[in-house]
Amino acid sequence: xxxxxxxxxxxxxxxxxxxxxxxxxxxxxxxxxxxxxxxxxxxxxxxxxxxxxxxxxxxxxxxxxxxxxxxxxxxxxxxxxxxxxxxxxxxxxxxxxxxxxxxxxxxxxxxxxxxxxxxxxxxxxxxxxxxxxxxxxxxxxxxxxxxxxxxxxxxxxxxxxxxxx
Amino acid sequence: xxxxxxxxxxxxxxxxxxxxxxxxxxxxxxxxxxxxxxxxxxxxxxxxxxxxxxxxxxxxxxxxxxxxxxxxxxxxxxxxxxxxxxxxxxxxxxxxxxxxxxxxxxxxxxxxxxxxxxxxxxxxxxxxxxxxxxxxxxxx
Numbered sequence: 001x002x003x004x005x006x007x008x009x010x011x012x013x014x015x016x017x018x019x020x021x022x023x024x025x026x027x028x029x030x031x032x033x034x035x036x037x038x039x040x041x042x043x044x045x046x047x048x049x050x051x052x053x054x055x056x057x058x059x060x061x062x063x064x065x066x067x068x069x070x071x072x073x074x075x076x077x078x079x080x081x082x083x084x085x086x087x088x089x090x091x092x093x094x095x096x097x098x099x100x101x102x103x104x105x106x107x108x109x110x111x112x113x114x115x116x117x118x119x120x121x122x123x124x125x126x127x128x129x130x131x132x133x134x135x136x137x138x139x140x141x142x143x144x145x146x147x148x149x150x151x152x153x154x155x156x157x158x159x160x161x162x163x164x165x
Numbered sequence: 166x167x168x169x170x171x172x173x174x175x176x177x178x179x180x181x182x183x184x185x186x187x188x189x190x191x192x193x194x195x196x197x198x199x200x201x202x203x204x205x206x207x208x209x210x211x212x213x214x215x216x217x218x219x220x221x222x223x224x225x226x227x228x229x230x231x232x233x234x235x236x237x238x239x240x241x242x243x244x245x246x247x248x249x250x251x252x253x254x255x256x257x258x259x260x261x262x263x264x265x266x267x268x269x270x271x272x273x274x275x276x277x278x279x280x281x282x283x284x285x286x287x288x289x290x291x292x293x294x295x296x297x298x299x300x301x302x303x304x305x
Contacts, residue, residue: 114259114282114297139221141247146222147212148299151230151281156195157222164221 025077037071044068044085051079058088104129111152119145129155136163168196168226175214182207185234199230205303208233235303240275242286242301244268253294257283265292272304
């Protein structure tokens, strides 16, 4: 077979494949349609394989879950729908107090990091605005450390686990 | 005995020594004392009284932040490290490169305060950089 005949044959095969595609929507085409139909539900994702659509994501209620499945089922070329959508009621907003404490803890931790390198005998931890010091320090060193820690405005400096020499 | 009673001598001394913006309030079992002392000596005295009432500051019932009013721009500061040199850094943070050292007990000049913790200083050799304020004591 000459090169010319070969390329003609390939072209024919390619054309035949395209015609076949027209007759039955490909997964890619189904995917495009399904995505379009689900555009009002951004929290739902769809995956198409051999005409089977798998839905996933998180929605607030059962009605939305059922509606997503119904919408997709009617799409041309869809053989079946696997509905893996999870129903998670909207989480209540996090209490602002917690966030404030966390931010405060970050500020405290930065301050503690700056200070702690000069006090190798002490282990300093920050939690919920409270600085906890454990380990062993000389009285003079501990006084310097306590002054530096108090200047960070913690809720409390807990040194009950500290040994002062 | 309330915390204000336990630390009455400390609070009274802070008041009588002319501590400005003195704030004393109790929150969740901890007495928070803050203010600005007129001199480094007053601050030292307040910490000594605190240490007398609560030996070694181990009760954890006081958080005291006394700043020194004389720590203003241009003020002389003494390097109060234990014995070692004080690192002078390019920026405010221990992750910043060290650009110089100030010797123990050396006098440096306060240029400005970046924060309560990090002060921009000039050493006697003319080096400028940031040092941690816990090692700098204003000199009267």
